[in-house]
Amino acid sequence: AQTVTQSQPEMSVQEAETVTLSCTYDTSESDYYLFWYKQPPSRQMILVIRQEAYKQQNATENRFSVNFQKAAKSFSLKISDSQLGDAAMYFCAYRGIIQGAQKLVFGQGTRLTINP
């Protein structure tokens, strides 16, 4: 069974600094997708970034980038130049095929605090 582990329940960073959120996963599939979602206090789940497992190049979206290590089954998120609006719960998610349907397996989340 696929599992996703986020080992940091909480993280904090100074505004304008860089922070890295960790995520590891377990799977026997060779082709899959990984995602980071952000959930601010408004509770809307917002897609931050996605990575296709067959691509060796790490995905980047503006200040957000990932370090995807397929062999190590690691998928960390780096946020550069942290802003107050980045404060949120961040969920790492793995897209698996279960019972013939695509399903997301979520980690437990990391709550990120930005200190002004």
Add this chain to the structure above:
Amino acid sequence: DTEVTQTPKHLVMGMTNKKSLKCEQHMGHRAMYWYKQKAKKPPELMFVYSYEKLSINESVPSRFSPECPNSSLLNLHLHALQPEDSALYLCASRPRLAERSDTQYFGPGTRLTVL
């Protein structure tokens, strides 16, 4: 456009009430999902609709009844709920567009309180 809308934003209901949650998107979807999320926890999958047919029911109690009337709309009918059903209910959609078909886009959720 990957927008998913949900109504209402907030809902308070008694245990004997019948209510419905609505989810709408205009992306043309491959699949639509209902999730339940408790505070400080990740979303838990409830139902999956693939091409408007129910494909997964994660052993959800029958007091929750999903419906997909057309390719843009997903409903969740609620009846005889319990206080422990109070949670944020999230809808998600996977678009038909090939380059986005592996990604779920979420609506803003309905915060449900059962008294």
